Amino acid sequence: MGMTIAEKILARTSGASSVSPGQIVDAYPDLVMSHTATWRSVDVMERVGATRLHDPDRIAIVLDHIAPAKTEKHAADQQRSREFARRYGIRKFYDVDAGIAHLVLMEAGHVAPGDLIVGTDSHCTIYGSLGALGTGIGYTEVASVWLTGKLWMKVPPTTRIELSGRFRPGVYAKDLMLELIGRLGADGCTYESVEFHGPSMAEMSVSERMTMTNLAMEMGVKCALAPPDAKTEAYLAGRLDGRAYAGIASDADAVFSRTVGVDLRALEPMVACPSQVENVEPVGAVAGTRLDQVFLGSCANAKYEDLAVAARILEGKTIHSGVRFIITPGSRRIMLEAMRTGVLQTLVASGGTLTNPGCGACAGDGGVMADGEVSLSTANRNFLGRMGSRESRIYLSSPATAAASALTGVISDPREII
Amino acid sequence: MNKLIEGRVFKFGDNINSDIIIPGRYLIHIEPDKLAAHAFEVLGDDYPGRLRGFEILAAGRNFGCGSAREQAATALIGLGFKAVVAASFARTFYRNAINAGLPIAECPELVEAVSEGDSVSIDLIAGEIRSGDAVYGVPRLPESVRRILEAGGLAGYLKAHYRA
Structure with missing residues (x-):
């Protein structure tokens, strides 16, 4: 067999x-x-x-x-x-x-x-x-x-x-x-x-x-x-x-x-809502949700391609003033490549906060959230209290949805921006 | 591993993940008592206090899902739990519980039937759990797993069997 x-x-x-x-x-x-x-x-x-x-x-x-x-x-x-x-x-x-x-x-x-x-x-x-x-x-x-x-x-x-x-x-x-x-x-x-x-x-x-x-x-x-x-x-x-x-x-x-x-053609941008990953909705169902923090990082979505997708959306633009946009490249090699191609220049110029490569905020290292705060993250878990206060909430999305949302300050459909 | 594990039940629902059992910021500890002091605290100020005095944790589907942190099992031991019975387990928690020396069993029928405070007795050697007049069968442990639990966990097993 x-x-x-x-x-x-x-x-x-x-x-x-x-x-x-x-x-x-x-x-x-x-x-x-x-x-x-x-x-x-x-x-x-x-x-x-x-x-x-x-x-x-x-x-x-x-x-x-x-x-x-x-x-x-x-x-x-x-x-x-x-x-x-x-x-x-x-x-x-x-x-x-x-x-x-x-x-x-x-x-x-x-x-x-x-x-x-x-x-x-x-x-x-x-x-x-x-x-x-x-x-x-x-x-x-x-x-x-x-x-x-x-x-x-x-x-x-x-x-x-x-x-x-x-x-x-x-x-x-x-x-x-x-x-x-x-x-x-x-x-x-x-x-x-x-x-x-x-x-x-x-x-x-x-x-x-x-x-x-x-x-x-x-x-x-x-x-x-x-x-x-x-x-x-x-x-x-x-x-x-x-x-x-x-x-x-x-x-x-x-x-x-x-x-x-x-069938990939039938898919649209999706968001995992607090506080379980299986709690997913099409982005339209939660669009407009106010954000305090956007995290572009983690082993799921902080590879060079992910940073580049976000940079294409943010090129020449400035993120919303009410949002902290934390960028944590997945590895030093990824960071070096993103430096070389200008991707990091674009992300930081848009208003992003660059941290050293590693697990970063996904493991509760920096980017900790206060009571009542809401984060959109490109990581793989949105569990209760994972990024700080148990009274904070985490949504998960692709880097494109995260970048589009950093621009507007609310969860946004990247198809309306790109 | 004691042949018979007896105690009162505390009951949780489905998908209790290991971030809930012990938040990541406490993984700097490996001692059961230090972990237990913060177990389940994301659920509210009455935790972990309200878990004290129960010996059997009963939970719904997918208990221990998420992070592979072994301290999820250690924290339960620190809280005084002697066994966990769930409708189903995430595989990482299942292994970690055995390796930490915490007996566990899958028994959706029991979890469905019991309420908080009920008395339960578990006999993993015979493969049965009793609650009141009801008797539930559970799969017998594979030999490799039983030997680890009998040594009080994988560290104890290694100490007894490993030759440097």
């Missing part, structure tokens, strides 16, 4: 010739990522009394949340992570200058099709944009994988999402995902793998695939995969850390638990 991509990856990493949904395997990940939580895994390792790692070259560490340190406690925790990396010879170590772990690891060529990657972050699903199975685990389990090299995993069933047509102007991958999350629900794909297929995928940029596989987490997925193709290979060309490129695909007779179809 044929296998899906997730089944193939779990079979390979557990040494089995084939696996099927529901089966529990001991899998050996190709990479285990930890971010600012690293010190907690170090703490577990010390409590266990262990001093030997299974394979330091399978460990990646990126200090991205609350970076640079905000308090002495954060500073001490980061120091502990740095010392661990030095003592154990972790070569894939990235300090507070690098940016958001997911984007940094993909840019650096540490993620390839067919890899199994686990890490201390639910949005590890984003590695599926390059055909890798990425999934989140806790810090104790990261320590366990550091020591043993393996973890138990249940083989997930796979849902096939079939995309047809092209986005109309003003509509983006973020809108597609908000539509899907609204339709299927916050637990619509719990414990499942999701594969994106259909004629639209060939045109979807790697950046858009990152947004898709990142946001898929908000449907409860274990992993989400964009089958590797020419775009994937082009992105990874010259990037892959000494490894040769090899694709991976579901077999023609692989079994999918269901197929969900979406």
